[in-house]
Amino acid sequence: MRPFIVVDKLHIDVILGTDALKAFRAVVDLDENSVTLKDTGEKFSIGSPSVEEMYSTKISSTVRIRPGGQALVVTDVLGEVAEETTVLVEGLVDLDASVRVARSLCTVHDKKVVVEVCSPSTEEMVIKKGTLLAAVSVVPESAFETTVSSPADESEPFSPGEKAPAKHESDWIHATIAASSQTTDASPDAMPELDKVLQAELKIDFSDSKLGDEQKELFSDLLGSFKDMFVETSIKPGRADLLEFPIDTGDSAPIKQRPYRVSKAEGDVMESEIQQYQEVSLIRPSSSPWASPVLIIRKPDGGPASASTIDASTP
Structure with missing residues (x-):
């Protein structure tokens, strides 16, 4: 599910799909160029002529x-x-x-x-x-006018030159941060270990900061909303899906290396490590022509093999 933002006014045209119209039980009257919402009885004009400069x-x-x-x-x-x-x-x-x-x-x-x-x-x-x-x-x-709630007038407009109440802005920012953290969670499961140390690790020293109390709180909330980008364990590194890019291999021929035999014990270790990385979505099955067998490297201290350790000579 992707995050969305609700706005009071738009100075540009937007496109609504039939699924959105159906969800709001909208009735489109092309004869009168209007849309009526069955549930609330609200009526909106559509197709109003406008000239864009x-x-x-x-x-x-x-x-x-x-x-x-x-x-x-x-x-x-x-x-x-x-x-x-x-x-x-x-x-x-x-x-x-x-x-x-x-x-x-x-x-x-x-x-x-x-x-x-x-x-x-x-x-x-x-x-x-x-x-x-x-x-x-x-x-x-x-396009820059909006409405804020006030005891005297619940729809009192203010322009960009006027100062909007701080509480209205703060509530909007808090709501946006909360929606972002709920809908863009890259991890399918909870991260209890990270949650335990989050307050300590992400605690910010504001002693030399010129930010106000509200700005400090907003900054801390924003940093906490991106906690998935911080490393928790070796198999759960920080990650983000903000950028995707292909690898241009040009005219290079695919690299295919022959499989090699391993003992049953090493095979069990490989299967276990591969399963762990699949569960956290770091790897996935592939039929790509660029294939190479798994290479297990022993740690210098002779410890157990780890698939997260890659030989520098491995392509």
């Missing part, structure tokens, strides 16, 4: 980016856009594949916006002055 930007000066590097560049907005307008910066669809533009929010100053670009190429890249680089969409002020 979008402009292109071109880079103000020639920039040289090293391989794999990134840079913040100033670009000129092509069009009439009001000063101090907040815009959403995105890469152009037909932009060169060797240039990547980070999606971000930026404020327009003198018809200029700052764009973050990076080069995934292995060669130095030069972006010449006047190159069309990004598309910016005007974000309406209503």
Whole structure:
């Protein structure tokens, strides 16, 4: 199950699947362009006409980016856009594949916006002055308005310039951290040993910190929500699924090594070790052409064999 965030308002269109509409018992009336929720009787309009203000930007000066590097560049907005307008910066669809533009929010100053670009190429890249680089969409002020509960008015709006009650922000952050820790747990089973030492090992020394009490608490909660990334035992190292990548083997032929005979005792040890690593999802059965027999290495002190010890000469 993936985590999700509930928002009060969206300034952009979203797509709801039929499963979501069914779950909310929604009735779509295309004649009136409306959606009605059977359970609550709430009615929402759909397909309301809106015009999105979008402009292109071109880079103000020639920039040289090293391989794999990134840079913040100033670009000129092509069009009439009001000063101090907040815009959403995105890469152009037909932009060169060797240039990547980070999606971000930026404020327009003198018809200029700052764009973050990076080069995934292995060669130095030069972006010449006047190159069309990004598309910016005007974000309406209503996108930054929200509602907070108060005794006088339960739906009193506040703008970005006003200070929202700290409790509302704190509750939202706590709720997000709690949802993240419950839905992104990478370990299928509990970690009692780590839980016992978590408070001691992750205890932070705030003696020289300038953070406030609430900020210290939020930071500690955030660190605790990622406890699965810390090592508990040799067969349960810290892990995360934030990044996945393939290994490019190029034109190299698969390595196939012939199996070798082992004694029954060593075979039992191998099976036991393999089973442990399968149970914690560190390895899985594979039919890949890149195959090599298991190699058990004795520890220098003559201790029992461990499949977690890999010979440096092993490919």
